[in-house]
Amino acid sequence: MTVSAKDLTRVRDTVGISLIGSTESAAAVEMVAEEMPDAKITDHDCFYKIERENLLRFEMANLAERLGRDYTVHDFLVNMTSYFGRIVVNDGVVEIHAEILPERFQD
Amino acid sequence: MAPKLEIVHEKSKRYDWGFDYARPDPKFPTRYIIPPKGKDPFRVMMRGYAAMETEKDNRVYGGLDSNVRYRNANVAEPRFMEAMKFAIPAFTDAEYQAVTGAGFLIASVKNQELRQGFAGQMLDEVRHTQLEVALRKYYLKNYHDPAGFDIGQIALGNHPIGTLARASFQPFNTGDPIEVSMCLNVVLETAYTNPLVVALPQVAMLNGDHAMPTTFLSIQSDESRHMANGYGTLMCVVQEPDNVPFLQESLERHFWHQHQSMDTLVGVVSEYYSVHRPWAYRDVWEEWVVDDFVGSYMSRLGSFGLRPPDRLAEVARFVEDMHHSVAIGLAAMWPLNFWRIDPMVAADYEWFESHYPGWTARYGGLWDAYRAMSDPTSGRVLMQELPALPPFCQVCHVPCVMPRIDAPETRIFDYEGKRYAVCSEGCHWIFHLNPKIYTGCANWWERFDGMDLADVVLALGYVRPDGKTLMGQPHLNPDRMWTIDDIRRLEYEVKDPLKA
Numbered sequence: 001m002t003v004s005a006k007d008l009t010r011v012r013d014t015v016g017i018s019l020i021g022s023t024e025s026a027a028a029v030e031m032v033a034e035e036m037p038d039a040k041i042t043d044h045d046c047f048y049k050i051e052r053e054n055l056l057r058f059e060m061a062n063l064a065e066r067l068g069r070d071y072t073v074h075d076f077l078v079n080m081t082s083y084f085g086r087i088v089v090n091d092g093v094v095e096i097h098a099e100i101l102p103e104r105f106q107d
Numbered sequence: 108m109a110p111k112l113e114i115v116h117e118k119s120k121r122y123d124w125g126f127d128y129a130r131p132d133p134k135f136p137t138r139y140i141i142p143p144k145g146k147d148p149f150r151v152m153m154r155g156y157a158a159m160e161t162e163k164d165n166r167v168y169g170g171l172d173s174n175v176r177y178r179n180a181n182v183a184e185p186r187f188m189e190a191m192k193f194a195i196p197a198f199t200d201a202e203y204q205a206v207t208g209a210g211f212l213i214a215s216v217k218n219q220e221l222r223q224g225f226a227g228q229m230l231d232e233v234r235h236t237q238l239e240v241a242l243r244k245y246y247l248k249n250y251h252d253p254a255g256f257d258i259g260q261i262a263l264g265n266h267p268i269g270t271l272a273r274a275s276f277q278p279f280n281t282g283d284p285i286e287v288s289m290c291l292n293v294v295l296e297t298a299y300t301n302p303l304v305v306a307l308p309q310v311a312m313l314n315g316d317h318a319m320p321t322t323f324l325s326i327q328s329d330e331s332r333h334m335a336n337g338y339g340t341l342m343c344v345v346q347e348p349d350n351v352p353f354l355q356e357s358l359e360r361h362f363w364h365q366h367q368s369m370d371t372l373v374g375v376v377s378e379y380y381s382v383h384r385p386w387a388y389r390d391v392w393e394e395w396v397v398d399d400f401v402g403s404y405m406s407r408l409g410s411f412g413l414r415p416p417d418r419l420a421e422v423a424r425f426v427e428d429m430h431h432s433v434a435i436g437l438a439a440m441w442p443l444n445f446w447r448i449d450p451m452v453a454a455d456y457e458w459f460e461s462h463y464p465g466w467t468a469r470y471g472g473l474w475d476a477y478r479a480m481s482d483p484t485s486g487r488v489l490m491q492e493l494p495a496l497p498p499f500c501q502v503c504h505v506p507c508v509m510p511r512i513d514a515p516e517t518r519i520f521d522y523e524g525k526r527y528a529v530c531s532e533g534c535h536w537i538f539h540l541n542p543k544i545y546t547g548c549a550n551w552w553e554r555f556d557g558m559d560l561a562d563v564v565l566a567l568g569y570v571r572p573d574g575k576t577l578m579g580q581p582h583l584n585p586d587r588m589w590t591i592d593d594i595r596r597l598e599y600e601v602k603d604p605l606k607a
Contacts, residue, residue: 082327
């Protein structure tokens with residue numbers, strides 16, 4: 001099927017993140033595989049792409065535990081090469097939402 | 108214990124004030140209503156930003172050092188390394204234009220939170236320029252055939268298709284500030300940096316170049332924040348109904364233009380300058396642009412009255428073929444390049460035919476001819492065999508061979524007494540939106556009309572340090588290089604195809 005034969009404007013609820021290949025990203029991939037088994041993880045040789053319906057949520061405390069050292073949102077963002085969906089960066093948590101206006105953006 | 112990011116961010120953005128004794132004129136006029144609100148999804152604060160960028164730089168420069176130790180530049184496929192000679196300067200053109208684009212937006216968006224995001228972006232763009240110059244220097248010092256890396260930025264500006272970069276990235280800092288954000292943040296950075304700076308590094312990796320992915324995946328980590336700047340700005344202005352028709356027009360214009368340049372660039376590099384191909388470009392475009400950008404973002408804006416670009420299906424049609432046409436076009440005019448192009452061989456033909464059925468019938472004969480004329484003893488170059496040189500599009504600057512070299516959809520027309528060519532209906536529409544933008548620069552062929560091809564190559568500066576061997580070559584063989592004398596023997600006169 002050529003691209004032009006599909007419905008090009010279909011609304012999707014999928015969100016995604018791409019992480020640069022690193023030990024820290026490997027810990028995040030391991031966490032997603034264990035705790036979000038419905039997520040799709042693709043190894044692209046030098047980066048991972050993780051996709052999931054509606055929400056992706058990364059807690060830094062969880063990743064710090066896996067890495068055995070402190071790990072902040074800024075450390076996480078060093079490894080995040082791209083994303084799609086609506087990102088919300090809070091203290092210790094990075095979320096990506098499918099909805100166009102997550103709560104933080106509604107006022 | 109450090110205070111929470113949310114609390115510090117809320118406090119910091121209150122440090123903002125306006126004038127109550129004067130109403131200054133806006134620095135950059137806009138047709139949009141820009142409400143004094145908006146949110147930065149990343150909550151950029153300079154302290155965290157600086158620490159993060161320092162860590163990123165340490166990793167990239169550490170990566171370059173390890174590549175030097177492992178002599179990676181000469182382990183990589185030369186076919187791919189040649190593409191970096193024009194691709195890296197094109198990237199740098201974008202970064203440089205975007206520095207002032209961010210300044211445009213800082214001056215125009217009356218919201219401290221969004222401004223902070225744009226301030227981070229301005230610093231990022233400077234960082235990217237420096238990283239790309241460092242990468243280019245790494246290639247220059249370590250790759251066995253550095254000719255072309257040494258004059259990359261000037262060479263790109265002189266190149267017939269290199270002006271594609273200037274045409275594509277100039278809207279980052281000209282015109283209406285909201286349209287700067289639409290072009291830079293929403294269309295280029297959210298839709299097109301993904302194929303360009305995330306997917307393409309995988310091709311580099313598989314072809315043995317580890318420096319390019321190390322650098323560009325780090326650059327793209329900043330682009331993520333720029334996507335959020337676009338989102339914050341778009342969500343701020345789209346909620347004013349009077350802005351929606353302007354936003355729709357802006358989306359149409361920039362989506363078509365960025366598609367023409369970016370789909371050409373990534374398609375050509377990933378498929379024609381690689382030996383190992385992880386995917387067909389059409390599939391990558393569908394994944395990152397159609398599914399992720401349109402499906403998960405643009406299509407969700409319907410409740411605000413904004414719809415996905417109307418020419419999306421037309422873009423999909425072009426993506427099937429356009430990079431094949433431009434790739435052979437670049438090969439046909441190889442003496443005008445500052446890099447080398449490896450001829451396609453049987454394994455390439457097989458890959459193209461399996462991913463793009465009908466490719467061999469359409470393009471195989473041209474690549475056969477290119478390969479047959481690759482040795483200087485052939486005494487011929489493929490551009491001599493063409494019935495006429497294709498004009499370059501006055502809007503996007505790609506050669507008018509779109510979408511198929513055997514069935515171009517070129518439009519030639521007169522405007523205020525001068526003849527112009529555009530490559531497509533989309534570029535024709537863009538031209539007439541604001542002709543003044545596009546009538547200021549001369550067509551490339553016009554500059555060299557009537558000159559011998561050898562003199563054109565010399566005028567461009569595309570010769571090696573010996574003063575006679577061309578930088579561009581129609582093969583990767585180090586022993587059979589064409590010289591300026593070989594080109595002069597062709598007795599080929601450049602003719603402007605638009606000249607009456």
